[in-house]
Amino acid sequence: MKFMIKKEILLESLNNTARAISTKNLIPILTGIKFDLKKEGLYLYASDTDVSIRTFIPNDKLTNVEEIGSIVIGGKYIVEIVRKLPNIDILLEVIDGYKLIVSTDNTEFSLNGINPNEFPNLDLDETKEPIIIDNGIFKDIINQTVFATSQSETRPLLTGINFRINENILEVLATDSYRLSRKVVNIDNNIENEVNIVIPGKNLIELTKMLDDDNASVELHLFSNKVLFKYKNIVFLSRLLSGTYPTTSSIIPNDFDIELECSFNDLFNMIDRASLLTSDREKNTIKLSLTKEELMISSNSPEIGKVEEKIAIVSDKEINIAFSSKFMLDAIKSFNKDKIVLCMNNDSSPIVVKNKEDSSLVQLVLPIKTC
Numbered sequence: 001m002k003f004m005i006k007k008e009i010l011l012e013s014l015n016n017t018a019r020a021i022s023t024k025n026l027i028p029i030l031t032g033i034k035f036d037l038k039k040e041g042l043y044l045y046a047s048d049t050d051v052s053i054r055t056f057i058p059n060d061k062l063t064n065v066e067e068i069g070s071i072v073i074g075g076k077y078i079v080e081i082v083r084k085l086p087n088i089d090i091l092l093e094v095i096d097g098y099k100l101i102v103s104t105d106n107t108e109f110s111l112n113g114i115n116p117n118e119f120p121n122l123d124l125d126e127t128k129e130p131i132i133i134d135n136g137i138f139k140d141i142i143n144q145t146v147f148a149t150s151q152s153e154t155r156p157l158l159t160g161i162n163f164r165i166n167e168n169i170l171e172v173l174a175t176d177s178y179r180l181s182r183k184v185v186n187i188d189n190n191i192e193n194e195v196n197i198v199i200p201g202k203n204l205i206e207l208t209k210m211l212d213d214d215n216a217s218v219e220l221h222l223f224s225n226k227v228l229f230k231y232k233n234i235v236f237l238s239r240l241l242s243g244t245y246p247t248t249s250s251i252i253p254n255d256f257d258i259e260l261e262c263s264f265n266d267l268f269n270m271i272d273r274a275s276l277l278t279s280d281r282e283k284n285t286i287k288l289s290l291t292k293e294e295l296m297i298s299s300n301s302p303e304i305g306k307v308e309e310k311i312a313i314v315s316d317k318e319i320n321i322a323f324s325s326k327f328m329l330d331a332i333k334s335f336n337k338d339k340i341v342l343c344m345n346n347d348s349s350p351i352v353v354k355n356k357e358d359s360s361l362v363q364l365v366l367p368i369k370t371c
Helices: 007-020 075-084 135-143 201-208 264-277 325-333
Strands: 002-006 032-038 041-047 051-058 064-067 069-074 089-095 099-103 108-112 131-134 160-175 179-200 217-222 226-231 234-239 258-263 285-290 294-301 305-312 319-324 339-344 351-355 358-365
Touching: 002 007, 007 032, 007 041, 007 051, 007 075, 007 089, 032 075, 069 075, 075 099, 075 108, 131 135, 131 160, 131 179, 135 160, 135 179, 135 201, 135 217, 160 201, 179 201, 179 234, 179 325, 201 234, 258 264, 264 285, 264 294, 264 305, 264 325, 264 339, 285 325, 319 325, 325 351, 325 358
Parallel strands: none
Antiparallel strands: 002 064, 002 089, 032 041, 032 069, 041 051, 051 234, 089 099, 099 108, 131 217, 160 179, 179 358, 217 226, 226 234, 258 339, 285 294, 285 319, 294 305, 339 351, 351 358
8 A cells, every 4th residue: 555645635534533542442443543555546544343433535625645554453553643744645555564653754653554354344325315414404403412411321311312203304302310301304315214322421412523514415324233324425333222212202391380581691501600600419400490580590509698689570379499500501501592492390390491583403411300
């Protein structure tokens, strides 16, 4: 294998491919990136068995190709080497079997490689009828739900995001059992068989980091135990989480006694300031008190102190309810709207956050019982 390529072109593909490498992996071949140079261009592969990524650089983006071939090189080292080289053409050449020479006019690195035949055979075949979603919509779906996934492995299924498709309706759910995010969008495909899968949240976060701000589409290729995403010259394969995701349709109330429309900035800033006097040990608890004349956000920590935030409001309802400031701030931020609506019934029922202009997104935060 011997070819020359511009640094920025190679580095972009290396950075994307390296997202599939786990620092905790003890299998040497899975800490590497496979270079596979063919007539049509350069393929880069990486896998940690949970996620597999293939990127492709077409032949017309390579400066020069002298000899095709393949090799596996330690991902950590090749990425850092290319990153720190000057912004000029880089020559990569395999010599003496499994040794890679990476060089420019004044610099030369010699890296020990691994036999590419030892690299796992990745099944990256695509389905004939993928589900196609606009890139911007797909990123919104993930960003507006993934924060509600669980960070605890005690309930592995809740670390994922639930994708449900019925005909042309895609419903995306995430919950850690204390809060819930739901996003509903229309898709162009009309799916005959219902889809109900759970994709690890951390994998989807890595995928969104590879998506540009453009008008390209993301293809979803669904299989029984995996999902394959295709975006431009990137193929991203993720395993699915096994099990039945909790039914959430009955959790979100449809009718509310109190619907409080608030300015995004006012409410967010009030909760943000009140959260300064909370702690993780106390579940970041703050209190919302609504009277006929004012809305008050407060927190009281015996060890730290007390804060009260008030704004004038006209209401015919009253309520006192406590909740996690962290969870509520996450929920509010997901809307990116000037106005949001807090929907409540009583101090023990869920708080639902929504926006009158966008019914596709709903956030739910459970109240916290206080003494």
